[in-house]
Amino acid sequence: MKRVLVCLTLFAVTSATVSIANAAAPADVSKAVGATELAAAAKTKAENLGKAVVDEASFGRAIESKAIARDGGVIACVAQALAEHNDGEATGINATGLRDAALVLSKTKTLADATVALKSVNDALSGKGAKSEKDHLxxxxxxxxxxxxxxxxxxxTLRRVLKRPRRLESYSENAAVLVVLGLAMEADTHEVKDQSLLPKWTxxxxxxxxxxxxLNTAIKAGDGDKAKxxxxxxxxxxxxxxxxFRD
Ligand code: HEC
Known part of the structure; x- marks a missing residue:
């Protein structure tokens, strides 16, 4: 009986640790990046995707270049960061709705589906639409x-601008995207086939x-030398x- 209890407790502790470890970003997003630049990054991506759904030809090119899957996935990461961010609400964005809509968008294959999904993305960007679970893997x-x-x-983009910085502060949203992708990279360890190498990936x-x-902090401060x-x-x-891990 005692052994069963110990096993059950261990199981409970392990599964709780696993779900906590995966549910939130591997770092405190509020300290890692500002909500303002996250919001700006999501809006820029949505604007670009707007150009991809104007007609079949543009949409075909966006599918070909994987822009739909890529930008949809990037918006989902940015949105999840906003959902976990202390200043996320203040941006006026429905972050959980944005994440879910962006995930749908990232998987669309037809212009009609992408147009509907992008409308949900834009609604969420202006605070509208259904909200959902804050936690997401x-x-x-x-x-x-x-x-x-x-x-x-x-x-x-950043390499070019840092060579000859002009309006550096406006590139904070680019650095913000790299911060959240780095968080997603830390969480996604599926490429690590040999578990003993996990600490290296992390x-x-x-x-x-x-x-x-x-980099984002230096860019926001307009410090081009430090940023470079x-x-x-x-x-x-x-x-x-x-x-x-790759080569
Ligand atoms: C923590 C490990 C890790 C880091 C850091 C990392 N990558 Fe990767 N990268 C991988 C793995 C693993 C793959 C192969 C898996 C895949 O493409 O899905 C990959 C694939 C790629 C690819 C795909 C195309 C190709 O040639 O295979 C590109 C492009 C790329 N990485 C760019 C970058 C850039 C740029 C950076 C730095 C800013 C970077 N990566 C940092 C692990 C990493």
């Missing part, structure tokens, strides 16, 4: 390949999103991790 927000593509795209993901937090040195140093995380 961070490893189920964006496909890893799409996440990596976005990290490359946003990194390219460490490199953590170092990456912490660097992106620092953080950005340049962060590129080693891509290479180090790819050497171990």
């Amino acid at each position: 961070w490893n189920k927000l964006v496909n890893m390949h799409r996440m990596m593509e976005e990290m490359e795209l946003q990194g390219g 460490m490199w993901s953590k170092e990456y999103h912490q660097a992106m937090s620092g 040195s953080i950005f340049d140093a962060s590129e080693k995380h891509c290479v180090t991790c790819h050497t171990e």
